[in-house]
Amino acid sequence: DVKVTQSSRYLVKRTGEKVFLECVQDMDHENMFWYRQDPGLGLRLIYFSYDVKMKEKGDIPEGYSVSREKKERFSLILESASTNQTSMYLCASSSGQFTGELFFGEGSRLTVL
Amino acid sequence: AQSVTQPDIHITVSEGASLELRCNYSYGATPYLFWYVQSPGQGLQLLLKYFSGDTLVQGIKGFEAEFKRSQSSFNLRKPSVHWSDAAEYFCAVADFNKFYFGSGTKLNVKP
Numbered sequence: 001d002v003k004v005t006q007s008s009r010y011l012v013k014r015t016g017e018k019v020f021l022e023c024v025q026d027m028d029h030e031n032m033f034w035y036r037q038d039p040g041l042g043l044r045l046i047y048f049s050y051d052v053k054m055k056e057k058g059d060i061p062e063g064y065s066v067s068r069e070k071k072e073r074f075s076l077i078l079e080s081a082s083t084n085q086t087s088m089y090l091c092a093s094s095s096g097q098f099t100g101e102l103f104f105g106e107g108s109r110l111t112v113l
Numbered sequence: 114a115q116s117v118t119q120p121d122i123h124i125t126v127s128e129g130a131s132l133e134l135r136c137n138y139s140y141g142a143t144p145y146l147f148w149y150v151q152s153p154g155q156g157l158q159l160l161l162k163y164f165s166g167d168t169l170v171q172g173i174k175g176f177e178a179e180f181k182r183s184q185s186s187f188n189l190r191k192p193s194v195h196w197s198d199a200a201e202y203f204c205a206v207a208d209f210n211k212f213y214f215g216s217g218t219k220l221n222v223k224p
Binding site for chain 1 (some may be wrong): 122147155158162212216
């Protein structure tokens with residue numbers, strides 16, 4: 001069964017802390033994505049990656065960075081967390097051949113105090 | 114720019130009743146369209162997709178959607194709703210590997 005695993009379901013951090021959100025997929029997918037989900041706003045794309053060490057900005061990259069050192073792992077980094085980054089973060093992956101299906105993890109709910 | 118609008122934030126239907134969730138999109142070319150469902154505490158799961166061809170597409174869990182180019186719509190339907198369908202539903206349009214999601218519609222199902 002396909003699986004996208006996000007390392008932390010719930011995190012509470014303080015303003016200014018550096019935050020790492022980890023995502024691992026076991027489907028050998030080329031593409032990986034980080035979305036932010038907020039009520040009334042749906043999902044907004046933060047960053048995506050088409051290959052190892054490659055990344056592209058999505059619609060809301062400010063305040064975030066990403067790392068993809070291995071094909072199966074895609075990390076989202078908040079260099080200095082702020083309260084407006086309190087949100088649900090969803091990781092997704094898809095195969096390099098476009099099928100239209102994204103496979104999502106269960107999400108990481110981040111609270112920044 | 115690509116965008117998706119879901120005009121209904123919340124919908125409540127009785128179990129056994131029919132359901133239609135609305136979705137309108139803005140896209141320059143022939144769109145790739147999707148419906149995803151998110152159950153509480155879960156990630157999103159693909160319900161169905163439209164790439165081309167027959168404008169009525171069937172998905173999992175008894176859902177279907179109809180693509181209407183003239184109305185820029187891709188509404189989701191189900192003839193008889195089950196209590197387990199209570200979830201949040203997202204419409205999306207894809208520009209190759211970039212997906213643009215609507216703001217979602219929360220479905221409540223009354224017994």
